[in-house]
Amino acid sequence: MENNSAQHLTGADFVGGAVTAIARLIRENDLKPGDRLPAEAKLSKDLQVSRTVIREALRSLAALRLVELGAGKRPTVAELDDASFSMTIEHGVVTDQIDIQQIYDARRTIEARTAALAALRRTEGEVRAILSHAKAMAENFDNSDEVMEHDLAFHLAIAKASKNPVFALIIGAFQGVTRQTWPIGWKSRANDDERRAMNALHLDLAQAIAAGDPQSAADLMNRHFDQSIKALLNAGLI
Numbered sequence: 001m002e003n004n005s006a007q008h009l010t011g012a013d014f015v016g017g018a019v020t021a022i023a024r025l026i027r028e029n030d031l032k033p034g035d036r037l038p039a040e041a042k043l044s045k046d047l048q049v050s051r052t053v054i055r056e057a058l059r060s061l062a063a064l065r066l067v068e069l070g071a072g073k074r075p076t077v078a079e080l081d082d083a084s085f086s087m088t089i090e091h092g093v094v095t096d097q098i099d100i101q102q103i104y105d106a107r108r109t110i111e112a113r114t115a116a117l118a119a120l121r122r123t124e125g126e127v128r129a130i131l132s133h134a135k136a137m138a139e140n141f142d143n144s145d146e147v148m149e150h151d152l153a154f155h156l157a158i159a160k161a162s163k164n165p166v167f168a169l170i171i172g173a174f175q176g177v178t179r180q181t182w183p184i185g186w187k188s189r190a191n192d193d194e195r196r197a198m199n200a201l202h203l204d205l206a207q208a209i210a211a212g213d214p215q216s217a218a219d220l221m222n223r224h225f226d227q228s229i230k231a232l233l234n235a236g237l238i
Contacts, residue, residue, distance in 0.1 A: 018057035082172035108225035116214035117162035134206040188235035
C-alpha cells in the first residue's frame with residue numbers, strides 16, 4: 001500500500017477522518033471487490049490513530065457497504081448492493097421527507113428506461129427469467145405473497161437486463177418500500193379481473209422485451225405505473 005493515502009488525524013472526529021482516509025486509500029490503490037485492505041495494525045500506524053478508532057471506522061464503512069468484515073479476517077472491498085440506499089429511502093418515508101407519490105414518480109421514469117434498454121440489451125437467459133416471473137405471477141394468482149415476490153423479481157430482472165448497474169441498485173433499493181405498498185395496491189383493485197389484467201400486462205411487457213421492441217416495452221411499463229398509481233390513489237395511500 002502507498003503511504004501517501006495516510007493522513008495524521010487531528011480534532012474530535014477521529015473516526016470520521018479514518019473513514020475518509022480508508023475510502024481514499026481504496027480509490028488511490030485501485031482496489032476492487034474482494035481485494036484485502038491493510039491489517040488493522042498497519043492502518044492504525046499509517047493513520048496515527050488507535051486500533052479502536054480503526055475498528056469503528058471499518059464498522060462504519062461496512063454499514064455503508066463499502067467494505068466486508070469477517071471474524072479473524074482482514075477487511076475486503078465490498079461489492080455494491082442496495083442495502084444502504086434502501087435504508088435511506090425507507091427512513092425518508094418514515095420521517096415524511098419522501099412520500100409514496102414521489103417514489104412512484106421516480107420509479108415510473110426510471111423503469112420506462114430500463115424496460116427500453118432491456119429490450120435492446122437482454123440476453124436469452126435474461127429473457128427467460130423475465131418471462132418466468134411474469135408467468136409465475138399468473139400461475140400463483142391465489143397466493144398474493146407469491147405474486148408480489150415474482151413481481152419484485154420481475155422488475156429487478158428487467159433493471160439488470162438493462163446492463164446499467166446503477167438502475168439495478170436503484171430498483172433494488174425501492175423494494176423495501178414496495179413491499180409495504182404492494183399489498184395495498186393489490187387489494188385496492190376493484191376485483192379479480194383487474195388483478196388478472198395487471199398480471200397479463202406484466203406478461204405483455206415481458207414479451208415486448210423478448211421481441212426486442214423498446215418502444216412497446218417503455219409504453220407498457222408506463223401503462224403499468226399509471227394503473228398502479230391509480231390503485232394506490234383509490235386506497236388513499238397517495
